Amino acid sequence: KKRNDTHLSQLASVGQIAAGIAHEVKNPLTAVKGFLQLLKEKNELKYIEIAESELGNAINILQNLLHVSKPDLEEEPYVSIDLSVELDALTQLFQDQMYRVSVHKTLQNPGSYIFGKKNQLKKVFFNLLKNAFEAIPGNGFIYIEHMATENEVMISIQDTGVGIPQEKLGLLGTPFYTTKENGTGMGLTLVFSVIYQHNGSIEVQSSEDGGTKFTITFPRETKNIRLKEVVYLELEATMS
Ligand code: ADP
Ligand code: MG
Numbered sequence: 546k547k548r549n550d551t552h553l554s555q556l557a558s559v560g561q562i563a564a565g566i567a568h569e570v571k572n573p574l575t576a577v578k579g580f581l582q583l584l585k586e587k588n589e590l591k592y593i594e595i596a597e598s599e600l601g602n603a604i605n606i607l608q609n610l611l612h613v614s615k616p617d618l619e620e621e622p623y624v625s626i627d628l629s630v631e632l633d634a635l636t637q638l639f640q641d642q643m644y645r646v647s648v649h650k651t652l653q654n655p656g657s658y659i660f661g662k663k664n665q666l667k668k669v670f671f672n673l674l675k676n677a678f679e680a681i682p683g684n685g686f687i688y689i690e691h692m693a694t695e696n697e698v699m700i701s702i703q704d705t706g707v708g709i710p711q712e713k714l715g716l717l718g719t720p721f722y723t724t725k726e727n728g729t730g731m732g733l734t735l736v737f738s739v740i741y742q743h744n745g746s747i748e749v750q751s752s753e754d755g756g757t758k759f760t761i762t763f764p765r766e767t768k769n770i771r772l773k774e775v776v777y778l779e780l781e782a783t784m785s
Contacts, residue, residue, distance in 0.1 A: 565720040565730075566610060573603040609731055610720060621662040625766055628666070628700060629655060629691050635670050636689065639678060646681050650689045657693030658766040665739045672732040673702045673759055679725065680706025680757060698765050703758035709751040717749065 576599040584592040629652050636648050659666075677687045685705040692699050709717070716722045718737040723730035740747050744764050751757040 565722065566606075569606045569721050570603050573599040573606070577603075606721075609729070621664055623660055624663055625658045626661055626663055626666060627656065627658055628670075628698060631663070631667055632670060632689060632691060632700070635667065635674055639674055643678055645684050646678055646687055647685075648687045648689065650691070653690075653692035657698050659698050659743070659763045660766040661743045661763070662739075666743070669736050669739050669761075670700070670702075672736050673761075676732060677702055677704035677706060677757070680704050680708075682707065693765055696765055696767065698763045699760065701758055701760040703756060705756045708753040708755050708757055709749070710753055711751075714749060714751065 577596045580592040580596040580599070583589070584596070632650065636650060639646075640648050674687070681687075681704055687705075688701075688703040690699070690701045690703075713724075718733045719730070720734045721730040722733075737747065740761060740763075746762050748760045749757065750760070
């Protein structure tokens, strides 16, 4: 079975993101321009209404984007998180609604923590699990692995779904990239942005018909991290 390892961090380049945004916003703006021209020629009020509604579309698209970059602006505090607790809750949530897929979890080193924003991280795993479910036609499996080494916490989510063609791997995380009829193409954009904010990394392995595996790595919350913070606070206190 052919497998491809790709560092998504390198692929979700600024250029691709810019192209995605430009493409999506250009359509409604082009329509607005057209209707304003018609308005000039025919002086009919209805063109103002259409232009207004197209502008609304453009604003919606930009608002979606702001939502993704919102983690930065949100005041959510960093806390110690045991990801296995969050993963359990999410798995339950999905499993209760979808019996056609069975979810298996393995956990090594319980009680390993990471330092992060809980709600943002929940969104990450919600989106990855949702994509995994959506990729599986009919019955199938999702395997969740959660393990910790001395310095890192790793989570992988593997599905037996349709897989991703190799030439499309580079598009993952690009805003609005979707192959679904009702997809937003914003799920992985959020996933990538939150993971990077947490100094994490994400990789994907996929083959058509062989399913997909996302592997996420975060730095583990260590005594060192806490120590550093204390030192920093003490320094600050000394200076003032
Ligand atoms: P959406 O789910 O709204 O399409 P996402 O950003 O979550 O947007 O995903 C973008 C695209 O990446 C999907 O449309 C799909 O083609 C592909 N994809 C993501 N996760 C998987 C997966 N587990 N298996 C197969 N394809 C996937
Ligand atoms: Mg999605």
